[in-house]
């Protein structure tokens with residue numbers, strides 16, 4: 001029952017009923033004049049314009065093209081891409097569980113080793129070693 005949980009601060013925004021992808025956190029948006037429902041995306045870091053803004057292009061821009069972007073933002077976008085790839089299957093829940101199991105298994109051994117050692121000492125004593 002570990003209380004540790006990964007918190008994701010990347011927010012998903014609802015605008016006009018459309019769910020905007022997390023990548024939009026790093027782009028300014030401007031509605032296209034042709035009323036297509038698409039948005040122009042302007043990179044907050046280097047002001048590059050994508051018209052219309054396509055999330056896959058925008059992600060690629062941050063990860064491999066944008067020269068001024070900070071490592072933190074780059075890592076966040078890589079995380080967005082990776083977590084979306086994972087969530088397309090049902091793996092993410094299992095991975096969360098196995099991470100908890102991993103964390104628990106790394107905190108338990110000290111106590112276990114101590115009690116195992118005591119048990120061994122008792123065993124030796126009980127066996128009446130000279």
Ligand SMILES: [Zn+2]
Nearest residue numbers: 043045046066
């Ligand atoms: Zn950029």
